């Protein structure tokens with residue numbers, strides 16, 4: 001990896017984390033987007049994934065939810081089923097032209113547990129209303145989702161994740177193009193999940209936000225640059241190296257054949 005003077009401090013891949021990545025290489029049509037990533041996300045950890053545009057951050061989350069099969073290496077989820085994972089894709093990937101209201105959108109967070117054709121009882125409805133209260137949307141239950149602002153819609157999606165009660169929560173740029181007030185409220189929800197010992201992994205761009213709220217960080221520039229305590233990972237030498245790597249990317253490069261000792 002040619003790390004120069006930069007110290008890499010990836011979390012111990014030999015311990016038993018909730019999610020383990022083993023020499024993971026990911027890509028599209030055999031063009032690699034993430035190379036040789038090894039390490040683990042501890043149960044109950046709160047981690048930011050940062051890096052330049054095109055660094056492979058979204059690709060990594062897609063592999064963790066099983067939406068993308070690795071070109072090489074593997075993702076191991078210890079003791080988790082699909083129902084234990086909540087995934088919030090980037091806003092651009094979320095369809096919201098459906099004629100559905102806020103409450104029913106939140107109740108969709110339950111379908112994995114109750115089945116899509118089972119009727120929703122009063123207790124579940126009550127939980128959905130509570131989740132809407134947590135994200136500051138009481139009174140919006142019957143509002144069509146198409147009529148919401150971007151920030152309000154993101155609050156709805158967080159309420160849906162509250163209801164999902166997942167052990168592993170993956171957020172892809174949850175605060176991009178979201179107003180400051182909503183971001184602060186939704187960061188409170190992230191803190192609440194962390195306090196409940198859920199494992200949260202969020203792709204983020206705002207490094208000040210990462211320093212303030214995320215104890216651990218993975219800095220990715222297609223290859224891992226650093227992974228560990230946020231203050232160590234976001235050291236200037238690491239950020240310079242990530243930027244330099246981004247300048248050298250060739251999207252037409254073939255499949256990486258490097259072997260790991």
Ligand SMILES: Nc1ncnc2c1ncn2[C@@H]1O[C@H](COP(=O)(O)OP(=O)(O)OP(=O)(O)O)[C@@H](O)[C@H]1O
Pocket residue numbers: 028033051052053054055056057058059060251
């Ligand atoms: N569906 C796809 N088909 C082909 N290539 C893709 C696809 N999705 C992403 N890529 C490519 O994979 C690489 C990594 O993309 P990815 O979206 O994971 O990066 P990112 O770090 O999340 O970027 P950003 O911060 O801009 O969202 C890029 O070169 C991108 O063009």
